[in-house]
Amino acid sequence: MATKTARPIDAHAEPTKEQLLWMYETMLVIRQYEETMVNVYLEGKLPPNIQQGLAFDIGSGPVPGEMHLAAGQEPVAVGVCAHLRDDDTVVGTHRPHHFAIAKGVPLDAMTAELFGKATGLSRGKGGHMHLFDVEHKFSCSGIEGASMPPATGAALAAKKQGRDSVAVAFFGEGAANQGTFHEALNLAGLWQLPVVFVCEDNGWAISVPKSASTAVASNAQRGAAYGIPGVDIGENDPIAVFKAAGEAVARARSGGGPTIIEVKTDRLLGHFQGDGEVYRPKEVVDALREADPIPVLAEKLRAAGIDNAGIDELHERASKRVDDAYDFARSSPYPEPDEALEHVFI
Amino acid sequence: MAVAVGTRSLTMAKAISEAIAQEMERDERVFVMGEDIGQYGGIFGATEGLLGQFGPERVMDTPISEAGFIGAATGAAAEGMRPIVELMFVDFFGVCMDSIYNHLAKNTYMSGGNVRLPVVLTMAVGGGYNDAAQHSQCLWATFAHVPGLKVVVPSNAYDAKGLMTEAIRDDNPVVFMFHKGIMGLPWMGYFEGATVAVPEEQYTIPFGQANVVREGSDVTIVTLSQMVQKAAVAAEELARDGIDAEIVDLRTLVPLDTETVLESVRKTRRLLVADEDYLSFGLSGEIAALVGENLDSITLRSPIRRIAVPDVPIPYSRPLEQRVIPQVESITDAVRALVATSLS
Numbered sequence: 001m002a003t004k005t006a007r008p009i010d011a012h013a014e015p016t017k018e019q020l021l022w023m024y025e026t027m028l029v030i031r032q033y034e035e036t037m038v039n040v041y042l043e044g045k046l047p048p049n050i051q052q053g054l055a056f057d058i059g060s061g062p063v064p065g066e067m068h069l070a071a072g073q074e075p076v077a078v079g080v081c082a083h084l085r086d087d088d089t090v091v092g093t094h095r096p097h098h099f100a101i102a103k104g105v106p107l108d109a110m111t112a113e114l115f116g117k118a119t120g121l122s123r124g125k126g127g128h129m130h131l132f133d134v135e136h137k138f139s140c141s142g143i144e145g146a147s148m149p150p151a152t153g154a155a156l157a158a159k160k161q162g163r164d165s166v167a168v169a170f171f172g173e174g175a176a177n178q179g180t181f182h183e184a185l186n187l188a189g190l191w192q193l194p195v196v197f198v199c200e201d202n203g204w205a206i207s208v209p210k211s212a213s214t215a216v217a218s219n220a221q222r223g224a225a226y227g228i229p230g231v232d233i234g235e236n237d238p239i240a241v242f243k244a245a246g247e248a249v250a251r252a253r254s255g256g257g258p259t260i261i262e263v264k265t266d267r268l269l270g271h272f273q274g275d276g277e278v279y280r281p282k283e284v285v286d287a288l289r290e291a292d293p294i295p296v297l298a299e300k301l302r303a304a305g306i307d308n309a310g311i312d313e314l315h316e317r318a319s320k321r322v323d324d325a326y327d328f329a330r331s332s333p334y335p336e337p338d339e340a341l342e343h344v345f346i
Numbered sequence: 347m348a349v350a351v352g353t354r355s356l357t358m359a360k361a362i363s364e365a366i367a368q369e370m371e372r373d374e375r376v377f378v379m380g381e382d383i384g385q386y387g388g389i390f391g392a393t394e395g396l397l398g399q400f401g402p403e404r405v406m407d408t409p410i411s412e413a414g415f416i417g418a419a420t421g422a423a424a425e426g427m428r429p430i431v432e433l434m435f436v437d438f439f440g441v442c443m444d445s446i447y448n449h450l451a452k453n454t455y456m457s458g459g460n461v462r463l464p465v466v467l468t469m470a471v472g473g474g475y476n477d478a479a480q481h482s483q484c485l486w487a488t489f490a491h492v493p494g495l496k497v498v499v500p501s502n503a504y505d506a507k508g509l510m511t512e513a514i515r516d517d518n519p520v521v522f523m524f525h526k527g528i529m530g531l532p533w534m535g536y537f538e539g540a541t542v543a544v545p546e547e548q549y550t551i552p553f554g555q556a557n558v559v560r561e562g563s564d565v566t567i568v569t570l571s572q573m574v575q576k577a578a579v580a581a582e583e584l585a586r587d588g589i590d591a592e593i594v595d596l597r598t599l600v601p602l603d604t605e606t607v608l609e610s611v612r613k614t615r616r617l618l619v620a621d622e623d624y625l626s627f628g629l630s631g632e633i634a635a636l637v638g639e640n641l642d643s644i645t646l647r648s649p650i651r652r653i654a655v656p657d658v659p660i661p662y663s664r665p666l667e668q669r670v671i672p673q674v675e676s677i678t679d680a681v682r683a684l685v686a687t688s689l690s
Binding site: 054125130338 | 381384407409411438477480481535536659661663664665666667670
């Protein structure tokens with residue numbers, strides 16, 4: 001479990017060895033989590049155990065419904081969240097696991113939520129796209145463009161309450177074409193709120209490439225329209241993200257107002273599991289895997305003096321955390337059906 | 347239902363895309379806009395093949411900007427085009443409801459009938475596959491509630507093709523809602539009754555004509571969309587118990603075929619409304635009120651009953667979702683209870 005002491009804040013610097021280790025281990029947890037889900041998700045969804053005539057049944061198995069995984073996008077989550085405290089707010093997207101893990105959402109309860117179990121974050125009511133952890137100040141939504149306004153509101157609350165906490169809105173490059181993006185950036189710029197807007201540019205809004213959806217090269221450019229500094233990070237590198245986010249979070253925390261950061265990142269899997277990806281050739285995806293940011297960061301760890309035994313230990317610890325979370329979820333009970341009628345109001 | 351003998355069986359998704367393609371061939375003013383409707387063919391297959399046939403000038407993938415492109419459809423329609431525009435899930439209406447509710451629905455009226463808006467707004471509806479509260483709603487009553495939108499909700503491929511052709515030719519805004527669970531997708535559980543014979547040639551089904559899909563004498567089940575297929579399964583089970591159910595498929599909510607509903611209830615003297623939208627302030631209340639307002643010509647044997655989503659958001663977890671979305675068993679249980687209850 002990530003703790004505050006595991007990620008000391010030193011905003012303007014290169015990551016410390018401790019921060020590098022935290023980022024690496026968190027990336028491992030995320031990757032392991034998502035790759036485990038690739039297989040778990042398929043359980044019970046394939047012939048012959050489904051309705052005759054179907055090739056795949058989205059509503060079957062232990063984890064039914066849509067599933068959007070973030071393998072490849074770990075650098076964005078860890079590079080930003082390395083600078084955050086428990087009292088900082090993160091609002092994620094429909095593809096939320098990497099953000100939640102990096103923000104410190106407990107893996108057991110999160111995984112149980114994905115299984116629809118009574119031990120889940122929301123006792124099974126929310127599911128994978130709708131994770132809510134009040135204690136760790138994390139939430140997300142299945143609606144595109146839904147992260148920027150509430151993060152702006154969290155920043156407004158912090159300012160009104162005289163706290164030095166900040167808020168982060170993560171969103172994809174596709175969602176930056178929603179009206180909410182532009183309205184929230186204007187509010188944040190106008191009111192000089194402690195919020196950081198972080199665009200994950202994985203190049204694809206489901207099947208639509210950024211070149212066919214966005215009139216500017218980088219959403220960082222759009223900050224200028226709202227008086228907000230924009231930083232464009234053209235590589236899927238957690239250290240580059242770390243440095244840019246460090247400056248942005250420090251600016252926000254010290255009353256300097258919002259920042260927008262766009263990170264070029266890679267979605268190694270389909271938009272959702274089961275996506276045939278007719279819109280991009282397999283070779284393109286293979287090339288993305290060649291540039292996997294995890295082994296790249298491992299090399300940097302070695303250069304920083306971490307030996308292979310130390311790296312292996314991180315891998316083992318990450319695997320155990322993930323395995324334990326899945327075991328917990330599987331062995332947990334389902335909620336009683338009538339619980340469906342609770343919690344409309346409190 | 348008049349189906350030509352020997353015609354092909356089509357999924358509802360293919361029937362919809364065929365209707366659009368044939369109308370695009372006939373009328374060059376028709377074009378299609380939406381997210382992932384080009385190469386992907388629509389997330390639920392409603393525009394499959396159109397990009398290859400008509401090219402990117404007439405089959406336009408859009409950015410994720412629903413307020414923008416649905417508003418643009420309204421503007422293009424006012425200038426003589428006939429856009430078909432897809433909102434991927436009805437649940438995404440929140441980001442673009444001003445374009446729909448305050449402009450698409452009202453500009454014709456506010457202009458004294460001078461502005462013509464031949465827009466077809468398609469959208470996927472419905473749950474049952476654990477996609478939770480923001481991807482599983484039906485919400486047809488929300489669209490039927492505001493004056494100015496015709497609302498079409500087919501239950502099978504034959505109706506879908508005829509109703510889509512009618513929708514494109516209509517000079518008014520039409521909301522065309524297809525339930526994911528009857529589109530015939532290879533990746534989602536389905537009801538066989540929705541994939542039926544569909545003529546190759548063009549045809550239209552007029553709006554405001556409900557379809558009695560099963561005649562019966564003991565109870566009228568008024569329903570729509572996927573619930574028609576659930577009701578058909580339920581009716582067969584009830585028949586084994588000697589209960590003869592009549593099923594009325596509304597097919598369009600606006601305009602609503604009140605006569606077919608009233609005639610059926612006059613005959614069976616019992617009414618169950620089976621809906622997959624929220625219970626309160628919606629379709630089931632509307633149908634119940636319709637019958638209530640006509641009790642001078644109807645003699646009920648039992649109180650009116652309604653089944654629908656019991657005023658909670660759709661939960662994710664399977665046992666919770668199945669609890670709130672009416673199932674085949676919900677219909678059989680409700681009908682049995684209805685038949686067993688007399689008016690005092």
